[in-house]
Amino acid sequence: MTDLDMQYRMDLVRRPRRLRTSNAMRELVAETHIEPRHFIMPYFVVEGEQQVQPIATLPGVSRFSVDMLMGQLERSLNLGIKSVMFFGVLDADKKDEVGTTSFDPEGPVNRALREARKNFGNDLVLMTDVCLCGYTDHGHCGIIKQSEKGPVVDNDPSLDQLNQMALSHAEAGADMVAPSDMMDGRVGSIREYLDDFGHSDVGILAYSVKYASAFYGPFRDAAGSSPKDFGITGRHTYQMDSRNVREALSEMYLDEAEGADMMMVKPALAYLDVIRQMREHTALPVVAYNVSGEYAMIKAAVAAGVLDEAAAVRESLLAMRRAGADLIISYFAVDAIEKSWL
Numbered sequence: 001m002t003d004l005d006m007q008y009r010m011d012l013v014r015r016p017r018r019l020r021t022s023n024a025m026r027e028l029v030a031e032t033h034i035e036p037r038h039f040i041m042p043y044f045v046v047e048g049e050q051q052v053q054p055i056a057t058l059p060g061v062s063r064f065s066v067d068m069l070m071g072q073l074e075r076s077l078n079l080g081i082k083s084v085m086f087f088g089v090l091d092a093d094k095k096d097e098v099g100t101t102s103f104d105p106e107g108p109v110n111r112a113l114r115e116a117r118k119n120f121g122n123d124l125v126l127m128t129d130v131c132l133c134g135y136t137d138h139g140h141c142g143i144i145k146q147s148e149k150g151p152v153v154d155n156d157p158s159l160d161q162l163n164q165m166a167l168s169h170a171e172a173g174a175d176m177v178a179p180s181d182m183m184d185g186r187v188g189s190i191r192e193y194l195d196d197f198g199h200s201d202v203g204i205l206a207y208s209v210k211y212a213s214a215f216y217g218p219f220r221d222a223a224g225s226s227p228k229d230f231g232i233t234g235r236h237t238y239q240m241d242s243r244n245v246r247e248a249l250s251e252m253y254l255d256e257a258e259g260a261d262m263m264m265v266k267p268a269l270a271y272l273d274v275i276r277q278m279r280e281h282t283a284l285p286v287v288a289y290n291v292s293g294e295y296a297m298i299k300a301a302v303a304a305g306v307l308d309e310a311a312a313v314r315e316s317l318l319a320m321r322r323a324g325a326d327l328i329i330s331y332f333a334v335d336a337i338e339k340s341w342l
Helices: 003-013 016-020 023-029 066-078 108-120 155-172 186-196 214-223 246-258 269-281 292-303 309-323 333-338
Strands: 039-046 052-054 062-065 083-089 125-130 143-147 150-154 176-179 203-210 262-266 286-290 327-330
Touching (some): 062 066, 125 155, 155 176, 176 186, 186 246, 262 269, 269 309, 286 309, 292 309
Parallel strands (some): 039 083, 176 203, 262 286
Antiparallel strands (some): 052 062
């Protein structure tokens, strides 16, 4: 057999399409899967009763008062979603310079935790966002101080507030707190504080790699957490620079050393390479946050008639899993399961 004959024979042998001939065959050899257990469903919780407030910038997403939230949690649980995350939303008159109401035991998140625990026991993993931005009247993630260079977010005093917020959530029944503020040392500070008060069983999902991103706009509208301009350029002095990935690994290593139980990359779609880097450098569970801007972009494209929603959502979520995410926080979670998009 000549070399040409051998090459011809090899060309006949190499037929990858044999494994794509039917849906059953493709399912048989698929490398990446998404199941309901891979989702963390986010919920915005407001004060009052009988409140269901649609969010214009997040079509299909609403804020719920605690009484109305319980039905949503049952819906999620019935679909197989085992974990939810609560974000508190306050009226402007409840906010101050230092976010005092962030650890109010009667705040919406704390009330939601107690009610969810009473209704669902340990069937749901209850997570909470820990950050001051939704509780300060300036919308920044820490306490502002005046310096020689002008206003700055003061790192260490902010930790005291975050510690108290995390503790209040633990006392109300949280399984896991998720500090999203990006203050240096906050994971270690919260870990020590929770341990000192007898909550060593409460975990920490660290927003380890949170970029100063253009994709957060709809969330800030939903949570009322847009930062005021004090000469601080957005949140760039504490959230990560989108040009950096080695720095992301540094943040990851610090949080792991400080006691994080899970670690997150936020946003997801523009940072799939960072998810992959994190997956390759830690044994801890990796979480991707499919953020509000990513959700809103797909919704807008669907409304414009240029994307098929089911296909676009499925492909996006699979990309996060394929990159290495163990879990995904996504506003699409309930619809994706209920409508069989996956």
